[in-house]
Amino acid sequence: MIKLNIKALSVNKAFQGRRFKTPEYNKFISNMLLVLPKLKDVPTKDIRLKIDFGYSSKLSDIDNGLKTFLDCLVKKYGFDDRYIIELHVTKTIVNKGQDYIKFEFY
Numbered sequence: 001m002i003k004l005n006i007k008a009l010s011v012n013k014a015f016q017g018r019r020f021k022t023p024e025y026n027k028f029i030s031n032m033l034l035v036l037p038k039l040k041d042v043p044t045k046d047i048r049l050k051i052d053f054g055y056s057s058k059l060s061d062i063d064n065g066l067k068t069f070l071d072c073l074v075k076k077y078g079f080d081d082r083y084i085i086e087l088h089v090t091k092t093i094v095n096k097g098q099d100y101i102k103f104e105f106y
Contacts (some may be wrong), residue, residue: 002048004035007099008053008065025068032072042077043105048086049073054100055091062091069101 014025053065066089074081094100 001052001102001104002037003100004032004036005100006031007090007096008055008101009068010060010064011067014068027074028068029072032069033076036072036076039077039105042079043083044079045083047079047081047084048088048106049084050088050090050102050104050106052090052092052100054094054098054102056094056099058093060091062089065101069103073103093099 009028011023013021014028016022051066051069053060055064066087070084071086072083073079
């Protein structure tokens with residue numbers, strides 16, 4: 001599994017009003033495109049994906065960062081997220097400042 005030491009961005013912080021992207025969302029996308037590794041053989045159909053969000057807040061919903069993170073993967077690896085047929089998402093509570101996102105295509 002690939003681990004990114006970056007805090008997931010919630011949809012509430014990514015969009016304002018009627019789905020206008022916030023400056024925070026644009027910065028998150030830019031940062032993610034820099035830290036996501038180059039991968040060979042990223043699937044383009046029948047995509048199965050495991051994601052583990054390390055949240056430092058017990059109040060974070062498991063899907064808090066899902067939309068924004070999937071947007072980053074789509075942008076970086078060039079697949080269409082309508083071809084994701086399976087998602088395995090987990091949440092791990094971590095110490096403050098230790099937030100992360102782990103993911104793997106399988």
